[in-house]
Amino acid sequence: MEHVKPLRADGQRNRERIVAAAAELVGRDGAQVSLEEIARRAGVGSATLHRHFPSRQALLEAVFRDGVAQLCARAAAQPGEDSSAELAAWLEELTVYTATHRGLAAALLTGPDGLSAEEICCTDMLLDVLNVLVARASAVGAIHARATAEDLMMLANAIAVANEGDPRAARRVLRLALTGIRP
Incomplete structure (x- = not known):
């Protein structure tokens, strides 16, 4: 670096x-x-x-980084006792957060272009957390074996984009989607 x-x-x-x-x-x-x-x-x-x-994306990353860091910290503080419930609860929190913060979900879907080396990318922070939660849930058979962190990120963000400004609808649609990923 x-x-x-x-x-x-x-x-x-x-x-x-x-x-x-x-x-x-x-x-x-x-x-x-x-x-x-x-x-x-x-x-x-x-x-x-x-x-x-240097880019709109870099500015959006800076705007949203603190809130995303707090989301990630809450996931890290989970006890790891019920991996399926923890994954679902954290995805719900992420979806509601992104649905209520205009532009965040769309920004996360576009990726980290334009970030300088010293900046930590929100997308990478979220994927790091999701990788841990998905690994825990997969290890106990709580989610479909082919479900990846990237898939779940895309799902949560797509739902947030579709329901931007309506966190109740975002929560409801995510819950419906999550019942489909459990074996």
């Missing part, structure tokens, strides 16, 4: 203002909000925004 120079204080403030403005505007208008509008709201120029975030 290459060495990354830490940001100066003013650069760090600009980055934080960009992420805060993006979070507000993405929450209001969705992930396709104008990058120019985000820069204006943050009080920076377009070049400054692009210096910090």
Whole structure:
């Protein structure tokens, strides 16, 4: 991994203002909000925004990373006693979270393009957790042997995209889908 120079204080403030403005505007208008509008709201120029975030995907990753990290931490804290229930509960939490955070599910479906080496990708964090949960559930025969973490991620995100802004419907549809993955 290459060495990354830490940001100066003013650069760090600009980055934080960009992420805060993006979070507000993405929450209001969705992930396709104008990058120019985000820069204006943050009080920076377009070049400054692009210096910090080379792509829309990289900016969305930064906006959603904290919430996704919290989801991942909750999964890691599970006791591992009922792997099927833990997998289902965590997928439900992920689906509801992404359905209520406009643009996140679509961003996660597109992959980590545009991220710099020092950034941790939300998609990778989620897949790391899902791989553990799927392995546990598979080991006890609690899910179909061909179900993969990637499949379940795609399922959860597709349901969240289809039910964006309606977490109750997202939860209901995921529960229906999950009854189909159990043997």
